[in-house]
Amino acid sequence: MRYVTIPADKMADYITALARRQKVVAPVEKGKGQFAFEPISEGREATLTYIPTILPPKKFFMPQYETLLEYDLHEGQKMQAVVELEEMVLFGVHTCDLAGIACLNTVFSDRPKDLNYLIRKNKIVIIGLECVAYCDEYASCALMNNHLPNGGYDLFLTPLGDRYIGHVNTYIGDSLVEEGGFFRDATGADFAALEEVRRRKREVFHDEVPIDLDEIPRIFAHSLRTTIWKEIGDRCLSCGNCTNVCPTCYCFDIVDKPNLDLKSGRRIRVWDSCQNERFAKIAGGESFRKERSSRKRHRFFRKFRYPVDRFGKFFCTGCGRCSRTCMARINLKETLAQLAREYV
């Protein structure tokens, strides 16, 4: 296990040096207090104090529109599987989003394995970044146990005021800190400072929702028929924002895009959402989830119940994006608290 440090005022230069060698993607300010992961060429374009980006880093692991195969019907039926991949360094990923990527890894490694995802993922280098304060009132990362790093990165940086301490987690991480001689090995004082940051963090990060994580499965076992779903369903506009911004929502549709010769074309994967009107619609016009209330319930169950049964983990990272983006102010923390009150 190797720890290194870098002076805070050298960070921008370090990112620039990385970007000289390869594609670097980092949080960039988009106005109105919002951020997005975007390719940068200079370190000063990146913002290292940011709240969760509009879209989570999942957009690099499973892009909004991704070609899966190319076909050609000119002679017989030719098909060629395609993996669109891009090497990049994903800089400044918060612990909530590292947890989100871990969830996607779990899903796409499940059989049948999703090779497009797994091949792409192997080309993405991840540099994590610790939050020392809450982003805003929507976060529930401590409830979900995602406020502290839990692996899933090559290098993880924690701000210590005038410097950052970095945890080197992989061989790639090792080569990352060799870049340009910006880092030196951490000393006892650095470790003490890190301990102090974590101690203060434990004091601040807790009790976002008045429940325990272990209670959630029991709460959801009893919440199938509660009227809470109807209440939030009545408010929901089905705009799909909550699922599109969710770091663990991975539902997609697959469509064929013919070229103009009508004989050849591409088969692409597009993000889909259980909140969309047609998502659960089948032949004959029937829909399994016609009511908004049942779609809302489905979304919550896909975070707090079904993945627990199947993968033994929650698929909510506590990033707060769904609540932050909801025009109808459907708030995940409030809904959890409401469900808990009803059960108790």
Add this chain to the structure above:
Amino acid sequence: MKPRIAFFDFACCEGCQLQVANLGEALLDVLKLVDVVEFREVMSEKWAGPLDIAVVEGSITTKEAVERIEKIRARSRILIAYGSCATIGGVNGMKNRSPLEEIRRTVYGEHAHTFPTIATRPVDQVVKVDYYVHGCPIWPPEFIEVLQAALQGVPCFPPDHAVCVECKLNENVCLYDKGVTCLGPVTRAGCNSWCTNNGNICYGCRGLVSNPNTKGAMDVLARYRIPLELVLNKMSMYNACREQGKTP
């Protein structure tokens, strides 16, 4: 023989024809697939015979237009309505918000009697429509997609979810967060959030989603302190014909 295709216009600004004429390189590929026999904006030739595909722009606003569209329908195997005027009535629908006589006098003054018109209708409230390309103007990639489907004889349904979906996939900052009213949450997608990508608001030109949450939308407006009047006004800019009949 390539399928015969003709472009027709009714009450409209002909801007959607312009979009097709402006397809650029893709237009050359389109011309390899079809034989364009009539297209007023780009050629002088006319065609009175049978058609494989009629592409119709504009809404139906006069008795003569009703007869003309019926005749076009009768000689066309497939009819594509394109542009808001044709698919949902579009801005022409604003006429329906006032009594016909009154609106005629406002527009034509003392000569009103020489311009007999009827209430605005989208094409499918008069004849059967097989495919729709929504939008004001149409989004060129969608026109090509629908044309491809028509040529392949497969159905093509415009999305029935909100513009917000595409806007979010494009990672735009929400206009409501910028303090601007936008019709994205109730308007059907399919334009790749063309306007909001470019800093404009959504005007609802593609028509409403089939199942908008009206009550929920009103609550949202109240929360953002947006007067309902303002939004209804914006909505009826393109969607005034909606009350008249169900549009796809």
